[in-house]
Amino acid sequence: MDNSLIDLTRNVLDVASQKVSAIEDINRTTKMLAFNALIEAGRAGDAGRGFAVVANEVNSISRQVSVVASELRSEIGQLVDRMATVGEDLMVRFRGQRLADLALNMIEIIDRNLYERSCDVRWWATDKAVVDCIAAPTPDATVFASSRLGVILDSYTVYLDLWVADRSGRVIATGRPRRFPHAVGTNVANEPWFRQALATKDGADFAVVDVTTNPALDGRTVATYSTAVRRDGAVDGDVIGAMGIFFDWEPQARAVTTGVRLDHSEEAHTRCLLVDAAGRVIASSDGRGQLTETFPLETGGKPMGHYVDKYGRLVGFALTPGYETYRGLGWYGVIVQSGEKSH
Template sequence: MSVGSNQLFDLSREVLDVASRKVSLIEDITRRTKMLAMNALIEAARAGDAGRGFAVVANEVSEISKQVNTITRDLRSEITSRVDHLTSAGSEMVREMRGKRLADLALNMIEIIDRNLYERSCDVRWWATDSAVVECAVDPTAANCEHASQRLGVILESYTVYLDLWIADLKGNVIATGRPKFYPGAVGANVADEQWFRQGLATRHGGEFTVADVGRNRRLDDRTVATYATAIRKGGTADGDPIGVLGIFFDWEPQARAVVEGVRLEDGERQHTRCLLLDARHRVIASSDGRGILTETVPLRTDGRTMGYYAQGDGRTVGFSLTPGYETYRGLGWYGVIVQGP
């Protein structure tokens, strides 16, 4: 909750406190006035005819006291009701502002990821046309594979967000990588049954690419990766026949962590706020608290909305946004989600 909303509620409570004190003072004065009127009536009765006129005044004062007391009681009730309504309306306004803000932050988070992954989709399609990559896939001699490996290594020196780049032949055998010394188990491995290879080989032209689910790759020291792939095509042309597959392994964990930890929260919010990235199955693929990655599924309630917020029964507010995509990258059905406690 923001400082402004706290001040609003504090002011409401102060108005109620001040009004209650003032009404109590009026009630006290009314009681004293009523007592004086009663005493005056007693004295007037003792005075007989001489006190009759005074009795009339005393009765009038008593009646006025009753009227003031009624007005005061109504005033107390009305003030309490109005302040309660103000507090309720203010709470609803704060909840709405808070929910919309969390949804906006969730959108910003997923947009950053979309822009990043758009670049990855460009990388894999571009590098699949590299002459060294194409030559290696066409004729996987030791010389060609060594040349392709050197070329991939040069690319990796400039693109530090990748763990490795692999070239696989049509049977799924990895014939060249960019970091054979770092990951010696990759060359010679067969990846024919892996999602990225099958989908990459099935791309219809050079403008298509595929992305496998974020997961751990045991041949890359069990690191968490987002794998992009596309077919390497004869002649490096967009309409050439497939001659292999290029797979590029995005170093997911540090990049995603920077996004979820970089959400612009106020200092007092961080300890009770969780920023998440979910895949299309609502599986946690990044979290600001480091918990549940690849093991937790969030039962997100979107009600058919692409962006919004809702309150949970435990008092927490959930803001979410579906990936909007970026440029030619349509997104993967991922969500940015922010869960904030009261």
């Protein structure tokens, strides 16, 4: 992206100013010639009267040319200033819309990714080993369930762990008991993902909570999806427990925010963010502020748009549109561009 339109406008002003200056130079020479002619006509007496008339007329025309040249310089300057302002506005709008489109693409990639996570949890909660280990939590049943979850994790590397909790909220099986030994036995009865899982209306429903850290998973940042485990794995079966799956958020989200297709010249002064409904930064292309920074997004009530903030930065944003059965959590894709490119 460059400033060719604005540069062209400035070039027009430069060329016009040069030509007006040339006219003024010629006019000054004309005035001088008319002045000299009047002097010579005076010396010639009666014989020079006719020549004096012509010299006076030339002098009059010269004064008119001076007025026109002055007005032309002023009017061209005003017009070029207006053209430059319009050009800058167009460039900001063009860039802003482009940033908003990139922000939408960024949040849509996340939506589609997380939709798949919602499908995963609803599917795995019906696995016979998972259902049986809650219905009859014998040591053999829980060990077998853990091994089944481990097989899933071997294929789905985007997850940190998968947990199965009984109706009381006690975790009885996990997919990585060696990596996260403190997970089994953890009481999650007060965790939002567990409570929301128990409240799902049927086996087609699921719960998702905002990105947070999980102490039992070494404090890693996760996006958690959950659903109820139902008797016999039936869609309308009685709730006997819950399953929670922990999406390894940071590397996946970082890949999305750093994968935005920016021009090379933009990269140094552009920041790509994912923010939650409260404006909390949950991912950033520069690795700063995750879960600690609140971005003051000014949407004006619009789901998508752009604006120049009080710091002169150009901000493009887009609200999560959701995907299929995943409605989203009010997250936004945000791209902030500072420096000379933002105007």
